[in-house]
Amino acid sequence: MNAAVLTVGDELLAGRTTNTNATWLCRRLNDRGVSVERVTTVPDRTEDIARTVEEYRQAYDAVVVTGGLGPTHDDVTMAAVASALERDLEEHADAIAWLADDGYSRGDLTDGTADLPTGARAIHNEVGVAPGAVLENVYVLPGVPSEMKAMFESVASEFTGTTTYREEIVVDEPESALLDRIAAVRERFDVTVGSYPGGSVRLALESTDEATLEEATTWLRERVDEAE
Structure with missing residues (x-):
């Protein structure tokens, strides 16, 4: 819908x-x-x-x-x-x-x-x-x-539709430096990724499949420098 x-x-x-x-x-x-x-x-x-x-x-x-x-x-x-x-x-x-x-x-x-x-x-x-x-x-x-x-x-x-699950990772790297890993996680998993710069960069991953989202989030977390 x-x-x-x-x-x-x-x-x-x-x-x-x-x-x-x-x-x-x-x-x-x-x-x-x-x-x-x-x-x-x-x-x-x-x-x-x-x-x-x-x-x-x-x-x-x-x-x-x-x-x-x-x-x-x-x-x-x-x-x-x-x-x-x-x-x-x-x-x-x-x-x-x-x-x-x-x-x-x-x-x-x-x-x-x-x-x-x-x-x-x-x-x-x-x-x-x-x-x-x-x-x-x-x-x-x-x-x-x-x-x-x-x-x-x-x-x-x-108002009904398909539930979308969401996870966020806050990254202590410039947005431009993350482009290769954003592309890689999108290619590897059925997820969408939003990138929102500020003091840090928020990467928002979304998927209609919760297990896929968890797997993609774990994969990406292992490859970025998370903000403390």
């Missing part, structure tokens, strides 16, 4: 808000064996969101959208997703019922709070008000981190 993550918000693009949602979602999807192949941030602009959702939903198994939910003037994500999938927005009965169970009467709710694309499956917001939605392979979640995390966990079982 592969996926794209789409985060929405002018504040993200201006650098006034750190995009922790994207990092968290990528980590959780990776934990479930899902390959995240795209992370994109777009402004609170209907046409930009709709265009990106339409492109990504055809290219990936799942698209996770976060941000821009609610009834205020700049909360346009749900309308944009509806546009991308050529649906209308309508009040969702399940969302209204859940909100009523949480103590919200219709009079308490701003107009549009429970409006979702026609045919969408509502996702209840356990720690907030604005509901999320699933429409085909598009998952729409709030931007508030606590709400996004709780909502994702309620649908996490729908």
Whole structure:
């Protein structure tokens, strides 16, 4: 399974808000064996969101959208997703019922709070008000981190893939000096290797076979100068 993550918000693009949602979602999807192949941030602009959702939903198994939910003037994500999938927005009965169970009467709710694309499956917001939605392979979640995390966990079982195992070796050698051994371990074993320089060099080995990864890691450790 592969996926794209789409985060929405002018504040993200201006650098006034750190995009922790994207990092968290990528980590959780990776934990479930899902390959995240795209992370994109777009402004609170209907046409930009709709265009990106339409492109990504055809290219990936799942698209996770976060941000821009609610009834205020700049909360346009749900309308944009509806546009991308050529649906209308309508009040969702399940969302209204859940909100009523949480103590919200219709009079308490701003107009549009429970409006979702026609045919969408509502996702209840356990720690907030604005509901999320699933429409085909598009998952729409709030931007508030606590709400996004709780909502994702309620649908996490729908994201499955092949588990990838990972090991890291911290090496006290220049990255350029390691090229021959990186090439050799990749040729000898069915693993991928990432090299991340800094004060030391981190070599990250990954494989879908745990035994192969352990063997490759042991082989490489015997041939590099590990940092203490």
